[in-house]
Amino acid sequence: MYLQLALRNLSRARVRSVLAVIGIIIGVTAITSIGIFGENLKKTVMESFGDIANEVIVLPNSKEGFSKIDDRTVELIRKFPYPGTVIPVRADSFEVSYKGEKRYVAVYGLDERAITELFKIAEGTADLKSGRCVAGYGIAESLNLRVGSRVVIDGRIYRVSGILEEEGARFDIRPNYAIIIPEKDHPADVSAIIVKLEKLEDIEGFKSYIEATVNIKDEKVEILEMKSILDRIEEAFNQINLFLMAIAGISLLVAGVSILNIMLMSTIERTKEIGIMRAIGAQKVDILKIFLMEAGILGISGSVVGATLSIAGGYFVTKLILGEVSEILNTTTVLFAVEGFAFGVGTAIISGLYPAWRAANLEPIEALRYE
Amino acid sequence: MKTVVFESVSKIYRTRYYQVVALEDINLEIERGEFIAVMGPSGSGKSTMLNLIGCLDKPTEGEIYIKGTPISGLRDHELTDLRRNTIGFVFQQFNLIPTLSALENIELPMIFRKAEAEERKKRAERLLEIVGLEDVADRKPVEMSGGQQQRVAIARALANNPEILLCDEPTGNLDSKTGEQVMEILSRLREEGVTVVLVTHDESLKRYAERVVRLRDGRIVDVSSVST
Numbered sequence: 178m179y180l181q182l183a184l185r186n187l188s189r190a191r192v193r194s195v196l197a198v199i200g201i202i203i204g205v206t207a208i209t210s211i212g213i214f215g216e217n218l219k220k221t222v223m224e225s226f227g228d229i230a231n232e233v234i235v236l237p238n239s240k241e242g243f244s245k246i247d248d249r250t251v252e253l254i255r256k257f258p259y260p261g262t263v264i265p266v267r268a269d270s271f272e273v274s275y276k277g278e279k280r281y282v283a284v285y286g287l288d289e290r291a292i293t294e295l296f297k298i299a300e301g302t303a304d305l306k307s308g309r310c311v312a313g314y315g316i317a318e319s320l321n322l323r324v325g326s327r328v329v330i331d332g333r334i335y336r337v338s339g340i341l342e343e344e345g346a347r348f349d350i351r352p353n354y355a356i357i358i359p360e361k362d363h364p365a366d367v368s369a370i371i372v373k374l375e376k377l378e379d380i381e382g383f384k385s386y387i388e389a390t391v392n393i394k395d396e397k398v399e400i401l402e403m404k405s406i407l408d409r410i411e412e413a414f415n416q417i418n419l420f421l422m423a424i425a426g427i428s429l430l431v432a433g434v435s436i437l438n439i440m441l442m443s444t445i446e447r448t449k450e451i452g453i454m455r456a457i458g459a460q461k462v463d464i465l466k467i468f469l470m471e472a473g474i475l476g477i478s479g480s481v482v483g484a485t486l487s488i489a490g491g492y493f494v495t496k497l498i499l500g501e502v503s504e505i506l507n508t509t510t511v512l513f514a515v516e517g518f519a520f521g522v523g524t525a526i527i528s529g530l531y532p533a534w535r536a537a538n539l540e541p542i543e544a545l546r547y548e
Numbered sequence: 549m550k551t552v553v554f555e556s557v558s559k560i561y562r563t564r565y566y567q568v569v570a571l572e573d574i575n576l577e578i579e580r581g582e583f584i585a586v587m588g589p590s591g592s593g594k595s596t597m598l599n600l601i602g603c604l605d606k607p608t609e610g611e612i613y614i615k616g617t618p619i620s621g622l623r624d625h626e627l628t629d630l631r632r633n634t635i636g637f638v639f640q641q642f643n644l645i646p647t648l649s650a651l652e653n654i655e656l657p658m659i660f661r662k663a664e665a666e667e668r669k670k671r672a673e674r675l676l677e678i679v680g681l682e683d684v685a686d687r688k689p690v691e692m693s694g695g696q697q698q699r700v701a702i703a704r705a706l707a708n709n710p711e712i713l714l715c716d717e718p719t720g721n722l723d724s725k726t727g728e729q730v731m732e733i734l735s736r737l738r739e740e741g742v743t744v745v746l747v748t749h750d751e752s753l754k755r756y757a758e759r760v761v762r763l764r765d766g767r768i769v770d771v772s773s774v775s776t
Contacts, residue, residue: 461624
């Protein structure tokens with residue numbers, strides 16, 4: 178019955194109620210769709226890092242004066258007794274020329290297995306017999322390289338056996354503008370070792386293994402964990418997202434103020450009715466309930482529509498800016514919608530508290546006398 | 549047992565700049581089942597007296613007993629309970645809730661008492677019958693005539709089976725014929741044992757009362773029995 182009373186009171190001032198609901202809809206939609214967009218943005222960026230969370234990079238400890246990784250260290254790391262792939266990387270920059278065009282590019286020395294492990298081949302093969310090379314996507318485009326092209330690298334001729342797909346951001350090797358030659362042909366020392374462990378939980382074991390073997394006398398190498406870097410990036414995205422949602426929250430705040438406003442107006446307009454209800458036996462808490470219920474109805478209806486809209490809104494914004502949406506109804510999206518809904522209802526009820534309290538505490542006689 | 553007792557009651561309204569003595573040293577006892585008319589010019593304190601009996605206000609000095617309970621020490625929710633269970637109000641302006649139908653208006657005091665829906669509906673229908681308005685049950689106040697609205701208001705006042713019915717100029721907004729109908733209902737209720745306190749300045753209504761209390765400037769100037 179209170180519910181009916183509240184509903185009828187709201188429909189008495191229909192335009193006003195609808196406007197207040199629209200306010201809530203806008204607020205909830207803004208918060209939720211920004212949340213969903215931010216989450217999708219994060220996901221897209223994290224996906225572009227590829228599957229590198231289980232990667233560990235071993236680098237010479239420059240703080241202690243080590244500038245290269247010696248063969249013994251490579252051997253020790255290869256002996257790590259858990260499943261994984263060990264990829265020593267030799268890197269330097271050389272002059273590369275093709276059909277009279279010259280570039281100064283990064284040249285990595287890897288073995289064939291490392292290429293298939295780390296990258297995808299777009300054209301040709303990963304064949305890295307002596308005298309063969311694999312070109313990154315960007316450099317191939319810039320020099321017009323094809324499979325079979327002959328390029329001169331540091332004065333030696335290599336034949337291109339394959340071209341890589343365009344790669345996302347990586348921390349270890351940036352292959353897009355680089356050429357990869359056989360490890361044995363590369364004159365530089367090993368400058369890093371990429372270790373891909375099959376299991377994430379082996380990372381800790383690997384670290385203590387290094388401490389107990391390679392670093393036992395001197396701190397020869399340091400270890401860069403991809404996972405902790407990715408964690409930090411994710412954390413940063415979460416913070417940015419929270420900040421954006423807080424900005425969107427201002428619109429919900431405005432909606433709250435508009436509810437406060439119309440509820441206050443309604444309290445004043447209905448002063449006499451409140452007096453009548455008190456006279457025929459309503460307790461303060463009954464009046465409080467009726468008014469809070471009205472605020473709650475405004476909040477719930479606005480939030481339901483807003484949360485639903487924002488799932489669609491989040492989809493379109495994501496599609497517009499990122500160009501792709503993997504799946505729209507995943508757990509996070511629904512979580513954001515539920516969160517937006519809760520915020521909307523919460524805002525409405527908090528805004529309704531003061532008017533309801535005021536209505537409940539009107540002096541019955543004064544209220545009855547009000548015209 | 550006395551239903552209402554005023555014991556040297558004064559009611560003074562104070563503002564920052566002046567004070568108004570609305571009632572001064574009132575002593576009055578109202579018997580159970582009595583029909584009493586409170587008469588006097590505007591500003592004589594009639595409405596204040598009604599509000600005090602109705603537990604809408606507390607005396608500044610003195611004590612009022614409603615069914616033996618002193619009200620000056622009661623808290624707001626206790627006053628509300630007493631009012632809801634003991635007192636029915638009938639106003640000059642009818643004061644029905646505009647969003648509710650006749651039947652729902654009558655149910656409202658029972659809702660505040662937290663009565664069962666079934667019981668509420670039954671009793672509301674029965675009360676509509678008593679005031680002769682079964683056929684307007686679903687109408688909103690704006691769809692009813694003044695006389696109908698006032699009869700619904702009386703039915704609402706009776707919803708929680710009160711011992712005291714407080715009527716503030718109940719015929720003030722009605723023509724004489726419908727006014728008479730309303731007064732007939734009130735005297736019938738008195739016969740059934742309800743205490744009726746009628747505030748009016750319409751001299752023609754005193755014939756329904758057993759006693760007339762006359763107020764002037766907040767004091768009782770005359771109490772007379774009416775011989776029927």
